[in-house]
Amino acid sequence: MTEPVFELDNVTHRFHGPPVLSDVSLRIDTGERVALVGPSGAGKSTLLNLLNGSLSPTQGAVRVLGRDLAALSAQALRHAQRQVGTVYQQFYLVDNLAVIHNVNAGRLGHWPLWKSLLSLVWPQEVEAARQALNQVGIPEKLYERTASLSGGQQQRVALARVLAQNPVAFLADEPISNVDPERARELMDLLREVCQTMHKTLFITLHTLDFARSHCDRILGLRHGRIAFDVPVSQLTTTMVDELYRVN
Amino acid sequence: MEQTLGHESTLPTRAAPHAARPARLNPRWVWGGLALLAVAWALTQAGLGERALVNPGGWVLVEEFLRAGLRPDLHPEFLRLTVSASLTTLAYAVCGAFLNVLLGLLGGVLASEVWWQSLFPRRAARAPWLAVRAALVIPRSIHEIIWGLFFVNILGLDPLTAILGIAIPFGAITAKVFAEILDETPREPLQALLNNGAPPLPAFLYALFPPALPNLLSYAFYRFECAIRSAAVLGLIGAGGLGYEILLSFQALRYEQMWTFLWALLALTGLVDLLSGLLRRRLGMETRYTCNDWEAAPAPRRDPALRAALLVSAILVPLAFIYLRVEVGELFTPRAARLFGDVVRDSFPPTLNPELLTHLSHATLQTLALSILAIAFAGVGGLLLAFPASANFLRPGGILDTGRRPSRLRQTLSLGVLAFTRAFLLICRAIPASVWALLFLFVLFPGLLPGALALGLYTLGVLGRLMAETIEGLDERPLRALKTLGASGPQVLAYGALPRTAPHFIAYGLYRWEVCARETVVVGVVGAGGLGRILQEQLSSFDYRGVATTLIFFIALTLTVDLVSATARKAIR
Numbered sequence: 001m002t003e004p005v006f007e008l009d010n011v012t013h014r015f016h017g018p019p020v021l022s023d024v025s026l027r028i029d030t031g032e033r034v035a036l037v038g039p040s041g042a043g044k045s046t047l048l049n050l051l052n053g054s055l056s057p058t059q060g061a062v063r064v065l066g067r068d069l070a071a072l073s074a075q076a077l078r079h080a081q082r083q084v085g086t087v088y089q090q091f092y093l094v095d096n097l098a099v100i101h102n103v104n105a106g107r108l109g110h111w112p113l114w115k116s117l118l119s120l121v122w123p124q125e126v127e128a129a130r131q132a133l134n135q136v137g138i139p140e141k142l143y144e145r146t147a148s149l150s151g152g153q154q155q156r157v158a159l160a161r162v163l164a165q166n167p168v169a170f171l172a173d174e175p176i177s178n179v180d181p182e183r184a185r186e187l188m189d190l191l192r193e194v195c196q197t198m199h200k201t202l203f204i205t206l207h208t209l210d211f212a213r214s215h216c217d218r219i220l221g222l223r224h225g226r227i228a229f230d231v232p233v234s235q236l237t238t239t240m241v242d243e244l245y246r247v248n
Numbered sequence: 249m250e251q252t253l254g255h256e257s258t259l260p261t262r263a264a265p266h267a268a269r270p271a272r273l274n275p276r277w278v279w280g281g282l283a284l285l286a287v288a289w290a291l292t293q294a295g296l297g298e299r300a301l302v303n304p305g306g307w308v309l310v311e312e313f314l315r316a317g318l319r320p321d322l323h324p325e326f327l328r329l330t331v332s333a334s335l336t337t338l339a340y341a342v343c344g345a346f347l348n349v350l351l352g353l354l355g356g357v358l359a360s361e362v363w364w365q366s367l368f369p370r371r372a373a374r375a376p377w378l379a380v381r382a383a384l385v386i387p388r389s390i391h392e393i394i395w396g397l398f399f400v401n402i403l404g405l406d407p408l409t410a411i412l413g414i415a416i417p418f419g420a421i422t423a424k425v426f427a428e429i430l431d432e433t434p435r436e437p438l439q440a441l442l443n444n445g446a447p448p449l450p451a452f453l454y455a456l457f458p459p460a461l462p463n464l465l466s467y468a469f470y471r472f473e474c475a476i477r478s479a480a481v482l483g484l485i486g487a488g489g490l491g492y493e494i495l496l497s498f499q500a501l502r503y504e505q506m507w508t509f510l511w512a513l514l515a516l517t518g519l520v521d522l523l524s525g526l527l528r529r530r531l532g533m534e535t536r537y538t539c540n541d542w543e544a545a546p547a548p549r550r551d552p553a554l555r556a557a558l559l560v561s562a563i564l565v566p567l568a569f570i571y572l573r574v575e576v577g578e579l580f581t582p583r584a585a586r587l588f589g590d591v592v593r594d595s596f597p598p599t600l601n602p603e604l605l606t607h608l609s610h611a612t613l614q615t616l617a618l619s620i621l622a623i624a625f626a627g628v629g630g631l632l633l634a635f636p637a638s639a640n641f642l643r644p645g646g647i648l649d650t651g652r653r654p655s656r657l658r659q660t661l662s663l664g665v666l667a668f669t670r671a672f673l674l675i676c677r678a679i680p681a682s683v684w685a686l687l688f689l690f691v692l693f694p695g696l697l698p699g700a701l702a703l704g705l706y707t708l709g710v711l712g713r714l715m716a717e718t719i720e721g722l723d724e725r726p727l728r729a730l731k732t733l734g735a736s737g738p739q740v741l742a743y744g745a746l747p748r749t750a751p752h753f754i755a756y757g758l759y760r761w762e763v764c765a766r767e768t769v770v771v772g773v774v775g776a777g778g779l780g781r782i783l784q785e786q787l788s789s790f791d792y793r794g795v796a797t798t799l800i801f802f803i804a805l806t807l808t809v810d811l812v813s814a815t816a817r818k819a820i821r
Contacts, residue, residue, distance in 0.1 A: 052732045053732060054728055054731070054732045078734040078735070078736065079734065081731075081732055081733060081734040082733065082734035084732075084733075085733060086729065086732055086733070088725070088729060090725065092725050092726040092728075092729035093726060094726055094743065094744055094747050094748055096747055096748065096751060097743070097747045101743065101747070105730060105733070105735070105743045105744075106733060108730065108733065108734065108735035108736070108739045108743060109733055109734025109735060110734075111739075113736065113738050113739060113742075116739050116742055116743065117742055120742060120743070120747075123269075126269070130267070139267060140267045141267065142267035143267055143268075143269060143270045161733075162733075165733050165734075167733075
């Protein structure tokens with residue numbers, strides 16, 4: 001059978017204190033669109049950061065495309081990380097660079113150093129960057145300063161950066177919690193469209209269930225660092241939801 | 249154009265409207281080109297390629313001098329002298345910084361737009377406001393050492409000479425900065441009090457000063473750092489303290505003794521930098537100052553360290569005045585008044601003979617070249633050293649490190665590099681530019697080059713630290729985002745760290761160029777040429793009419809540099 005995109009094996013993670021994630025096992029296959037939901041503090045962001053390799057688990061193994069991240073050298077880790085593109089809640093763009101450089105930043109894992117340096121002076125692969133911006137609907141902003149864009153447009157640039165990276169899987173950390181409902185819907189539509197047409201995997205943390213239901217095909221509930229449920233959207237029940245968000 | 253995109257499948261393409269590639273001829277490139285031309289011009293002024301610049305015979309002396317650094321004179325009696333010289337320098341700095349704050353507060357209120365608007369709410373009172381601001385330009389343009397030389401002629405070698413030498417130019421700069429802080433502080437609470445009929449001054453004290461206080465305090469502490477350096481420099485004109493002793497032992501070729509003083513100066517400067525840096529960090533604004541400007545910072549919390557610092561200041565200030573035996577009355581004796589009147593009378597009208605004017609025009613260009621070379625040297629050096637001197641660069645998890653497991657070797661190596669570069673920068677800025685100039689004169693023939701290198705090295709110490717603090721203040725999350733998408737260390741540097749810091753670097757560089765233009769005087773007085781040399785000669789021969797002319801040239805030069813710097817900063821923002 002084909003390799004799962006992500007695989008977590010009995011993963012426990014703690015930052016100085018009680019575990020944030022306890023004994024989480026999980027498998028996500030190519031083309032799945034998975035929503036991770038749960039109350040704040042449940043460990044959603046930690047789980048996401050384990051998947052993109054910015055954190056290493058205290059116990060257990062995280063495998064991306066079959067490779068155990070903890071066992072990789074720095075260079076091999078970068079190779080694996082290229083296959084995972086993350087969209088952050090706060091975008092994390094370099095806002096005094098032109099949009100094109102922020103989009104091209106997605107290519108850094110593929111480019112040799114000389115090319116990335118040259119591109120800052122003489123932009124490289126302009127057509128590809130334009131194409132990525134076109135996909136998110138703001139091709140005309142190519143040469144503008146990122147800081148001069150609105151919040152919604154910056155988020156699109158962040159998405160274009162991930163498109164330029166062309167990873168196997170998209171991770172998104174609460175991408176819609178800072179935007180108005182209309183922008184939220186546009187962004188979720190865009191993510192779904194991209195994943196469907198390009199057959200990418202999507203793993204997204206959300207704190208509302210509506211979009212999880214309408215835009216994903218599998219829902220994971222996380223509570224107190226443990227997986228409370230892991231079901232196809234069609235099987236989600238109100239009891240599960242009530243139980244997930246119940247206040248102690 | 250499309251080379252290696254490698255999208256296996258793409259979305260159905262919508263017609264992409266073409267965003268035109270912007271023209272290459274943008275302000276950044278134009279200013280960059282101008283800067284290169286300016287440096288090239290300055291190099292020809294320094295005589296590069298025209299005449300011999302290096303004196304190879306001098307290396308023996310350098311070696312002898314450096315050897316002496318390892319065995320400074322540590323006899324108890326001599327150490328006692330060193331301690332008392334250090335205390336004198338510290339006391340000058342404390343008194344100077346204290347008066348600076350007083351003058352700054354007074355001038356700051358008067359130079360703020362909000363004060364005049366509160367006073368005359370119905371009329372737009374721009375005239376008095378602009379008048380005060382214009383009046384601050386002249387004391388600000390003239391360097392401490394010239395003020396010092398001026399007061400020597402009136403007060404002799406009285407402690408007040410050095411204190412006023414520091415306090416007057418510093419006070420003018422501080423007043424400008426304080427005024428800007430007050431003007432940028434939110435006005436609504438003040439307006440509410442004024443609308444209820446409160447008189448302007450109490451309304452200021454209740455509604456404008458409290459929110460502005462952290463910024464004001466932070467800048468005042470920063471000024472104290474600057475005052476320590478100035479106090480050492482002022483020693484050179486005979487005011488006593490470490491600078492004076494350094495010069496004396498240098499002239500007597502007693503390098504071991506000179507080194508004792510140098511080490512003491514290094515320790516004093518290092519300590520003050522460290523404490524002031526810590527305090528400003530506690531106040532939540534570490535990297536926001538250059539000697540001429542500031543940025544608004546978020547309001548900090550109450551802090552015991554800050555209270556301790558204020559308490560220590562409250563004790564130190566009277567102690568310093570007592571230690572130096574300052575007689576403020578000296579300023580108001582009939583003799584001082586007569587001498588002051590004489591100086592003013594003797595300065596008019598300024599000498600305008602064509603010979604002097606030609607001489608001064610030439611010296612002005614030399615001074616300009618000197619400042620350009622110095623800032624170019626400091627800028628390039630700062631860019632190279634600031635990254636290794638930042639705690640978040642080489643260390644495990646820093647900008648360059650994309651691995652996750654910290655290796656012991658990397659940890660040790662990076663700490664070593666960090667300590668070394670920081671110590672180097674500290675040495676550069678702790679030793680006054682004029683002392684650097686004396687040392688460069690061992691191996692270089694007198695001229696612009698030793699002066700430029702001396703000023704450049706000193707500026708490198710200051711600029712490198714500012715740059716390193718900027719790097720340490722970087723938001724790490726966007727950098728981490730680049731790492732998680734697979735970028736290598738140098739790529740994170742090029743696409744994350746440099747673009748975010750470069751605008752600050754350029755702004756700091758331009759500000760420091762303004763400071764350099766004023767500081768040319770410091771190296772000028774030890775023979776590096778330019779207007780500083782001429783000024784000193786005129787002052788020591790009591791040629792006040794000549795001094796007035798030279799000052800006009802000097803002020804015109806510094807104002808031009810300020811203007812070019814401000815225009816450049818605006819253009820490339």
